[in-house]
Amino acid sequence: MVTGHFLVRETLHLEAALKKTAKLVSGIFLRGLVVILPITLTVALVVWLATAAEGFLEGIIRWLLPDWHYRPGLGILLGVLIVFAAGILVQEPITRWLMGRVDELLQRIPLVKSIYLSLRDIAHYMSQEEGTGFKQVVAVRVQDMRLIGFVTTEDVRGLPPSPEGEKLVAVYLPMSYGIGGYTVYLPKTLVEPLDMSLEDAMRLTLIGGVSGKESGGG
Numbered sequence: 750m751v752t753g754h755f756l757v758r759e760t761l762h763l764e765a766a767l768k769k770t771a772k773l774v775s776g777i778f779l780r781g782l783v784v785i786l787p788i789t790l791t792v793a794l795v796v797w798l799a800t801a802a803e804g805f806l807e808g809i810i811r812w813l814l815p816d817w818h819y820r821p822g823l824g825i826l827l828g829v830l831i832v833f834a835a836g837i838l839v840q841e842p843i844t845r846w847l848m849g850r851v852d853e854l855l856q857r858i859p860l861v862k863s864i865y866l867s868l869r870d871i872a873h874y875m876s877q878e879e880g881t882g883f884k885q886v887v888a889v890r891v892q893d894m895r896l897i898g899f900v901t902t903e904d905v906r907g908l909p910p911s912p913e914g915e916k917l918v919a920v921y922l923p924m925s926y927g928i929g930g931y932t933v934y935l936p937k938t939l940v941e942p943l944d945m946s947l948e949d950a951m952r953l954t955l956i957g958g959v960s961g962k963e964s965g966g967g
Contacts, residue, residue: 802828886950888941889920889933897954898922898933898940899947905934923954 806824
């Protein structure tokens with residue numbers, strides 16, 4: 750009987766030790782994953798974009814200069830030069846006129862229009878130019894809930910005002926983890942301005958309120 754109790758006690762101790770070890774190992778692994786995953790995905794995305802640009806522009810260079818000896822990396826260099834040239838030329842009136850005509854043309858092609866307008870709006874937002882992008886971080890009241898959103902425009906055209914005659918504003922409500930969002934048009938009285946930067950609000954919304962700052966120690 751004594752031996753049986755001893756074996757049971759030792760077995761329980763061993764199981765507890767194994768669970769503790771497994772918890773410790775999984776905790777270390779998850780902490781490492783939190784550090785490595787964002788860096789790895791960022792590097793992978795940058796490499797993928799650079800490789801895609803290199804392959805695309807390499808084909809253009811070989812087509813334009815078939816007898817020229819191509820060296821790896823020239824496609825990326827050409828892409829950088831094209832971007833800088835576009836940034837300089839876009840200030841010229843003739844360039845703006847041509848881009849306006851191209852913009853109008855692309856907006857008339859059914860499938861291309863949807864893709865082009867989405868990418869154009871994202872590029873305008875990322876450029877941080879005055880008059881483009883999100884205007885204000887706000888909280889939209891839905892009964893007892895508050896949804897973080899971004900005012901995109903206060904000049905909503907084509908929609909009638911609210912039944913009370915209030916002016917409508919357009920608010921983009923992003924979904925967590927970057928899986929989409931909604932643009933809603935609602936009376937300005939239902940929108941509450943927040944004292945929060947666009948970057949902090951977007952980051953807070955995309956990660957669902959989960960913050961890594963609390964685990965930083967100290």
